């Protein structure tokens with residue numbers, strides 16, 4: 001037994017990892033002290049930073065868009081001149097000149113339009129890629145506790161649909177300048193034609209402003225509800241796909257299908273709400289300039305009859321108002337995009353604000369490779385409940401310690417503290433003379449290698465699963481698999497080490513997954529001598545013969561490598577140098 005068996009300590013009102021089962025919470029809700037960064041920054045900062053990161057590409061796109069719009073709007077003017085100076089005046093030379101001018105403008109427009117579209121698409125694509133990379137890297141740095149409130153489907157929606165909404169917003173940014181160009185050209189153009197027509201055009205502005213003030217707020221609220229409903233449905237799909245035999249075996253599929261259908265119906269209902277607001281907004285916006293066209297054509301017709309404007313001027317007015325109508329329609333679309341992007345940014349911001357409960361210190365010390373791993377008075381809590389400790393444990397270099405105890409007594413929790421996958425509520429863990437909280441996480445993970453109770457199989461081949469992105473040769477892979485007694489199983493797969501396992505490794509047995517994870521740990525631990533292997537019940541699904549062979553391999557380990565083996569199996573306890581028994585928080589511990 002290592003250290004004193006029991007040291008009562010006053011309970012400390014802090015919790016180690018809050019577990020939340022409710023998946024949907026209002027944005028900005030409490031997520032526990034380790035996990036929420038101070039908010040402080042408005043959500044639009046995320047949108048602004050996306051635009052700033054792509055400002056050069058967006059500037060080219062905007063320049064292209066503005067030139068395109070200016071040329072587009074200049075063409076009616078050429079038509080007007082061709083009609084008035086050429087057709088009406090009976091001057092074929094003027095007609096040809098203005099036709100040629102229109103052709104040149106059309107060519108410029110072609111180049112400008114291509115530039116706008118190309119650059120805007122590039123900006124959009126890069127924004128999507130940047131956000132996705134940033135989000136993935138951020139999520140990868142978070143632990144289970146930080147993400148406890150989010151289902152996989154929800155996270156997938158945030159990483160796909162929400163990022164797409166922001167992408168669309170970035171794509172539409174140059175359009176604001178195009179709309180402004182339209183206003184800047186059409187209004188003086190109409191003024192030059194006739195002040196009554198200008199009056200009709202200007203009258204539209206307050207009407208348009210009213211329409212575009214009324215709709216955004218309800219639209220954004222409905223969009224937020226729809227996003228949440230999409231996320232809930234994605235979670236239901238994820239549960240259906242991932243539950244497999246566990247749910248089928250207890251006849252739970254109909255209930256999951258029912259839940260999925262109910263969430264689908266909710267998505268449909270909320271999509272209807274959004275569609276109602278959006279369609280009213282989209283229809284009312286352009287209706288205003290269309291009314292102005294009608295009024296303008298009537299008033300302009302009388303002006304033409306009075307000789308105040310030319311027929312060409314009336315044609316130019318009608319065409320300009322047509323373009324103006326399109327600009328207003330697009331303006332509404334951009335405002336809708338802005339609403340969608342704001343909702344999406346808020347949902348992403350919520351994830352970016354999550355902080356891992358364990359992170360690198362400001363000035364990390366390098367982790368030693370050999371040494372003693374000591375836990376002193378460590379305790380752990382979940383949701384205010386003490387689940388472990390206080391525990392004192394010393395694992396000397398090269399020692400093999402089995403940790404046992406009744407189910408729920410905190411064995412896995414202790415292992416997580418030793419590996420610094422979590423920090424203790426109270427007490428310290430020291431590796432090679434240094435508090436693990438002062439060590440760089442990369443170095444620490446290389447020295448203290450953990451195999452969890454429920455290992456994960458990644459999508460990809462067996463070899464990919466063993467390498468986990470590292471450069472490891474085939475011989476080393478096979479050696480590790482032989483040591484973990486899984487080589488023969490791998491060779492029996494259709495393509496051996498090149499066999500695709502698919503997400504979750506459903507084609508492998510529980511024991512095969514355990515041994516594959518063990519081989520992965522052997523590879524990692526074998527990169528350098530020394531360190532500690534922290535194994536959480538990794539032989540629980542194995543037959544006694546395979547377990548014996550694995551224990552023999554562990555007995556042949558490098559003399560500087562320690563092993564901490566959480567187990568209920570007598571063979572493991574017999575192979576250990578020492579057995580430590582946990583009996584729950586505040587309980588006795590025997591070694």
Ligand SMILES: Nc1ncnc2c1ncn2[C@@H]1O[C@H](COP(=O)(O)OP(=O)(O)OP(=O)(O)O)[C@@H](O)[C@H]1O
Nearest residue numbers: 017018019382387406407408409410411412413414
């Ligand atoms: N993420 C969590 N949130 C809340 N409580 C948790 C969490 N993980 C573990 N617990 C609780 O902490 C206690 C200790 O769990 P732990 O997994 O460490 O026990 P164990 O001794 O390893 O159990 P077993 O032998 O069944 O694997 C249990 O009561 C468990 O319900």
